[in-house]
Amino acid sequence: MYNVHMMYGVHAPRVLIIGGGLVGLCAALFLRQHEVEVTLVERRATTSPQPKARRINLRTMELFRQLGIADQVFDAARDLANHQAMAAGPTLAEAERLPVMFPGGMPDWDAITPAGACLCAQDLLEPVLREIAEARGADIRFGVELMDFREHHGRGDTAHTNDLPSAPRDGGPGIRAIVRTAGGAMDTLDADYLIAADGANSPIRERLGITRGGRGTLGSAVNVYFRADLGELVRGREFNLCQIENDRVPGAFASVDGTRRWIFTSGVGVDRPARDWPEALRVAIGVPDIDIEVLSVLPWEPGMFVADTFRSGRVFLAGDAAHVMPPFAAAGANTGIEDAHNLAWKLARVLRGSADPALLDTYHSERHPVGWFIADQSSIRTLSLRTMTRESTDGTPLADPIALILGNRYPAGAFIDDASAHTMTRLDTSGQPGTRMPHAFANPGRSTLDLIGNEYVLLTGPAGGAWRAAAARAGIDSYEIDENYCVTAGLTASGALLIRPDQIVAWRAPELPADPAAALRTTLELIDRARARHRLPS
The missing domain is CATH 3.50.50.60 (FAD/NAD(P)-binding domain)
Incomplete structure (x- = not known):
């Protein structure tokens, strides 16, 4: 007791x-x-x-x-600000950077998001x-x-x-x-x-x-967290991950601070004692006399x-x-x-x-x-940095890596489904309910995502004055979007998007209905009562 x-x-x-x-x-x-x-x-x-x-x-x-x-996070990530690349080679000393491998080529980042990824x-x-x-x-x-x-x-x-x-x-x-x-x-x-x-x-x-x-357990691996002065060795070849392609100590190095702290991951030598890892790491690094301090050795099992x-x-x-x-x-x-x-x-x-x-x-x-x-998508990616964005381990189609981050769509939930098409073979955020809202810069440095705070927000086309009046009566903020954004989001100039506080599209009205106030009121009630998976009556 x-x-x-x-x-x-x-x-x-x-x-x-x-x-x-x-x-x-x-x-x-x-x-x-x-x-x-x-x-x-x-x-x-x-x-x-x-x-x-x-x-x-x-x-x-x-x-x-x-x-x-975001600024505080970027500040914490400053040591790895230039370590975004991937590399591969028989040893760390011989590794070369790999070309950027997005299935559709290098994205126009400003057209996709106002944010930037980081390593921290x-x-x-x-x-x-x-x-x-x-x-x-x-x-x-x-x-x-x-x-x-x-x-x-x-x-x-x-x-x-x-x-x-x-x-x-x-x-x-x-x-x-x-x-x-x-x-x-x-x-x-x-x-x-x-x-x-x-x-x-x-x-x-x-x-x-x-x-x-x-899928359960997918094998076994070991992470070796160690300290070694490799800053000069990788200078000009800075990386996020570096794949080591040899038979003795295969695996991958991950930068922790880009100079002295590193992780080596391998599916070989999982049971190797900590005292034997410095010599194995020297083989993988390709420098036989470098000082290495092993901080921890953690066996683990990747799995789903x-x-x-x-x-x-x-x-x-x-x-x-x-x-x-x-x-x-x-x-x-x-x-x-x-x-x-x-x-x-x-x-x-x-x-x-x-x-x-x-x-x-x-x-x-x-x-x-x-x-x-x-x-599941994480489970079917190959361990090879050379193929992981193009090939799966069992033939299951791979989602586009940018779509996997920004383009998921909820199949049901707190939104009004409109049965519109959606794909994961490319980033597809075009106003479909259940997806992250489309990003566009409304003015320099300010994204449409920045319009969303703690409450629902209504985005209206240029001919959406009646929508904005309806939003005011409903007690929610509204913002006018331009015709280019309307096209992206599948709206006419009189249409509107209702956005949830988590920046997910809750409802899409392609054009102005006969009674926008009633339509908006009904939509908000459906969502807040968790009945939003049903379509609105016409």
């Missing part, structure tokens, strides 16, 4: 996050952007000491831009996110471990789990959690909802009995495991707790951050009473199929 100290009060969180990695910290930031009270609990004493994830993709940087923190090691990025989250009012508690939790259903709920007190803070339904502080004391935390961002081996997912599907449901009552799975995928598409952490972004605005609207709680069901209906697709 737990001896707990009751922690009630006006500052009790509306949302409790378990896990202080990239996904958990971003969830806290997104929720605070919506002014939701949030507490994050992480059993580790500090942020990650391991570099782990490094690629922060275009979509994640768009989300950081929406938060207003997780051990550098997490402290930045933590500091910003705390400055914005998130209650971040490292060195605190979740011991138990239960969902309670309001007044009269007398069930117990391990003798947890069952009375909620206000008599309503919610989550009660028991946590152990760094000093060993047990405390109680009450919240309305819980986000499980507690990793691939999620105890919360296991506790809830949520099963997983997918996707939870069968991302929601159980008031608990939501996010990040690796929801979907584990190989790192071959550099998509794991980025997909988890998008999970949190999708969920945050929905929780905010439900908590303030603007939407029916059924809106939260669309978290699973939207993120599960996308998480599955990205995990």
Whole structure:
């Protein structure tokens, strides 16, 4: 039986996050952007000491831009600002840069996104996110471990789990959690909802009995994190990843800071003792007398495991707790951050009473199929940097790599489906409901994505004065877009796009209806009541 100290009060969180990695910290930031009270609990004493994830993709940087923190992230990523290329060769000393390999050629980045991707090691990025989250009012508690939790259903709920007190803070339904502080004391935390961002081996997912599907384990590998002065060796050939193509020590080097910190990944020598890795690394580097300090050796198993449901009552799975995928598409952490972004605005609207709680069901209906697709695409990419954007391991068609980042479409959820066509063979963001809104620069440095804040926004064509009047009556912001954007988004000059707070198209009206105010009002009601998968009546 737990001896707990009751922690009630006006500052009790509306949302409790378990896990202080990239996904958990971003969830806290997104929720605070919506002014939701949030507490994050992480059993580790500090942020990650391991570099782990490094690629922060275009979509994640768009989300950081929406938060207003892109500059801080780029600053943390400055050491690898010039390390975007890929390289390959028999040793690091002999490797040469590979040509850029996008299936359709080099994209016009300004036409695609206002953001830029970056490389930022997780051990550098997490402290930045933590500091910003705390400055914005998130209650971040490292060195605190979740011991138990239960969902309670309001007044009269007398069930117990391990003798947890069952009375909620206000008599309503919610989550009660028991946590152990760094000093060993047990405390109680009450919240309305819980986000499980507690990793691939999620105890919360296991506790809830949520099963997983997918391709399973895809082999074995080892990451060797080491320190060596390779800055001069790679000067002029700076890289993100460098593939080593020899029979003795095949694998790939990843830059952590571009000079002294590196990771070597291999599917060979997984059981090699740490003491033998310096000599093996010298072979892969091609310099026999270089000083090497091995910092850690971590065997791991790439694999695809996707939870069968991302929601159980008031608990939501996010990040690796929801979907584990190989790192071959550099998509794991980025997909988890998008999970949190999708969920945050929905929780905010439900908590303030603007939407029916059924809106939260669309978290699973939207993120599960996308998480599955990205995990599967990550699983079928070849390990060769020379072919990974062109060939799959089993013949499954590959999505365009830019489309995989920016062009996913939700099959059902909090939007009005219009049955329009969509493809993943190229980036296709042309105003289809369920996709990220089209980007265009409205004026220098300002994107259409920058128009989206915490509420719905209506984008109207030049002949959309009646739309703007309807938006004002509905209490939402509206902006006029030019005819070029209308063409991109599949609108006439009198049409409109309704955009959700997560920059996803919620509804497309190609032209002005007879009663735009009624159409907009009906649309907002359908979405907030989670009935948006049905089409509007004509």
